[in-house]
Amino acid sequence: MSIETGLSPADFPTSFDYPAVGVGSIVAAAARRWGDRTAFAQGEARLTFADLYRRACRFANALRAVGIQPGDRVAVHLPNSLAYPVAYFGIQLACATFCPTNPLLPPDDLATQLADCGAVLVITSGPSLPTLVDVQDRTAVRTVVVVNPRSTLTADQHEFTAFHAEAPDTDPKLSVDVHTALAHIAYTGGTTGRSKGVCLTHRNVVVNTLQSACRGTGSLPTLDAHGDVTVDQVGDPAEWSVRLGAGVAIILTPWFHAMGVIGGLTVTTMCGTSLTIHERLDPARYLADAERLRVTSIAGAPALFAVLMAHPDFRTRDLSSVRGISSGAAPMSHEMVSALRARFDAIPVVEGYGMTELTMGAVTAPTYRSGLRKVGSVGTPAADTEIKIVPLEGGEDALPANTEGEICLRGPQVMAGYYHRPEETAAAIVDGWLHTGDIGVLDDDGYLFIVDRKKDMLLYKGYNVYPRELEEILFAQPGVRSAAVIGRPNDDVGELPVAFVVRTGNPELDAEQLMAAVNAKVLPYKKIRELHFIDEIPVSNAGKVLKRELRKRLPDFK
Secondary structure (H helix, E strand, O other), X not given: OOOOOOEOHHHOOOOOOOOOOOOHXXXXXXXXXXXXXXXXXXXOEEEEHHHHHHHHHHHHHHHHHOOXXXXXXXXXXXXXXXXXXXXXXXXXXXXXXXXXXXXXXXXXXXXXXXXXXXXXXXXXXXXXXXXXXXXXXXXXXXXXXXXXXXXXXXXXXXXXXXXXXXXXXXXXXOOOOOOOOEEEEEEOOOOOOOOOEEEEEHHHHHHHHHHHXXXXXOEEEEEOOOOOEEEEEOEOOOOOOOOOOOOEEEEOOOOOOHHHHHHHHHHHHHHOOEEEEOOXXXXXXXXXXXXXXXXXXXXXXXXXXHHHHHOOHHHHOOOOOOOEEEEOOOOOOHHHHHHHHHHOOOOOEEEEEEOHHHOOEEEEOOOOOOOOOOOOEEEEEOOOOEEEEEOOOOOOOOOOOOOOXXXXXXXXXXXXXXXOOHHHHHHHEEOOEEEEEEEEEEOOOOOEEEEEEOOOOEEEOOEEEOHHHHHHHHHOOOOEEEEEEEEEEEOOOEEEEEEEEEEOOXXXXXXXXHHHHHHOOOOHHHOOOEEEEOOOOOEOOXXXXXXXXXXXXXXXXX
């Protein structure tokens, strides 16, 4: 690897050479490079980078010993824990296909995902085992590995540690065609409808890991002396102040989600970042640990920042170690961005844009200190990534700058397709361009602004009404902690905008006055017709607002 050169942001390339290696190469290089540095911590337990690699090798060999072949589907049905990265990288080193599943899935949804991907082995936890057992006969699952079992296990069930404790800790060194072999079959979040299996190759995962790691740290892709993939930090330390092997963070984003497994697992492993696992969001504990651990970054969905900012400790804890703030999964309100910038003076507050179909990410605001970050924008495309805006009514011709339309992206992180859904794949990917279903605008500088989800857009008397515009105005009102806008079907006009609002604790906040304040700022056809106070806005584990759940509540507010 070369010596740091102090490369300026303006001199960074926009295209990289991506090594043709499998995902397991990431942990192999990290173990050599970061060795005894803590990779993951949970409570008093620690896992160094060297330990992680050794245990992942054992897990890979244990998988092979029970008959797992390259390409076999292995589902991970776990919450975040120290077992998760061992299982994940073990699956990759065995060249099997990682199939993440939310451990809170209802039985029917779990059975559907496991059957759809064809999983033959599942790694689960003691609390989740009964749900899995109840649906196992509806799947191809023949072997179950259990973390912290709560009862005696059957012949086809194995305790996690015992399963791989005696296996060799040497890398099986299997080879795959990185362009075709599937590293992940990851299911879409399902916030608007049926969840689909997204096929991601080893190249997809390695490329997107490198795109994110390089942009976030001022680095370039390289291979170590053993031919495994890592990054060379050549950027100016004044611009990228957190050096490789020095990052510290708390991980709350679930690893079964794209933002978690790439941004909070493969990227952090490559960069030598130490992560402390929090099982649930406890704002007082989070802020206390952020101070105690001297975290260098805070990352998550807007829901995380909303809760942290509402806690009194947010203003009093010593968070001077923080060098970067990043958010994804859902748009941040302008008010939230401004408040974070005020709390963390001169520190980059960065939003990004991506989805499961893009492995994780494709667009992000500049992460270096002098970068231009426009409030409301998710930034510019990653290396080797193109954006175009096309008409909402269809067509592939790019619209001019500053024109609203559907966001389309093309790059090496775009999925191979939807698993066993060729028609849906053909509709989503046209000539390499992924149609995202999101509405956006590219400005004259090439910065992307997200307007709304295409599926969330309302039609009122033929006019387009974007919920996010109304939500932004609601966020700016005193006494509003969070808000979401959906449409109530109406035979006469199409859809009526309905707002759901969570108060900051001010019981005197009046619905009619709040609605009037918002409606005074918009055109008549965009006016909110109903406003209801609720205790919490429902969000997914990844922090996305579940508007389908709000739609289910509409009959309660007639």
